[in-house]
Amino acid sequence: MDILKVPLSEIIHATENFSSKYLVGGGGYNRVYRAELDVLDIQHMSSIEGKCKEELPKITKTVAIKHITDKMQGKERFLKEIESLTSCKHPNIVCLLGFSEENDTMVLVYEYVFNGSLGDYFKSTRTSLTWGQRIQISLDIANGINYLHTDMKRKPRILHHNIMSNNILLDENLNAKVASFGFSEFHPIEQQADAVYTRNDIVGTDLYIDPEYFATSKYRKEYDVYSFGVVLFEILSGKLVCDKFYNLEKGMGLLPIVRQRFNERTLKELVDPKITEDDEHVLTIKRGPNQDSFDAFSKIAYQCLADSQTKRPTMEIVIKELENALKLQVSLLFLLLHLFILHFTC
Structure with missing residues (x-):
């Protein structure tokens, strides 16, 4: 961890003492700034063993600087972020x-x-x-969560505890990265993967919180699976779980509507209408889901929302089903493109 320490003077210089002109966002306990900073070139370092900090390569990069403004509540989250992220290296986890x-x-x-x-x-x-992009983003998130839940050398199992769309970041190529580890928990290596834990304080974000955990204070890694299921339906509908559109319809957000439509077999009515609109470009025809792809996606998303933690799928199963949904969508697109080419060449 010592090699990641950055002098505060360099951060103050880069942000002009946290000037508002660099401010790009924030939450209840922090503010986030965008600036240029000299940092270690971590992504291209094969090893740091046997090297002192001064020998390690540096690079000037555009970075996100999170300034913790609530020192009472922020201290624990600050330490959790460092503890979790220094043990993680994965393309779908923020660095x-x-x-x-x-x-x-x-x-x-x-x-x-x-x-x-x-x-x-x-x-x-x-x-x-x-x-297709929505399924790929879902797969990216699923791979990131699965990495957190998996034991491997130098990384224990990690429960994120706050999976939500606002904590999923998209890079310039729309690759998704799981972020915001302030509520994360380590699972001791000696504990079984399906071990049950208890917290006296409820942590997470309303409407994404596992209802079983909310009722009993007991949780497993399937807490993250439930929250991810909520995100999957946000991706499907193009609206956040708390969107006023859903509050106007039922007054309780997205999930009661999902359960009702799933039981009535009218779930496809929730699909974001933007992706089914006609497009003048040939290569973007059928932007919306075909029936097989939609069925595969919505089925596994709904299973993630099971009331009981033991009835939810593992992330390995979720990944497999999302890969199938993507395959079904891409296969039809290739068929349509082939038919289109035949039509104009015959």
């Missing part, structure tokens, strides 16, 4: 590039992810994601 804790100031430095959060994407008026 921690450095941190600073000086003069009662706490700062975390991450790779800057240029397309912001998935939640921001749905709240904006940007070009809609195709169905």
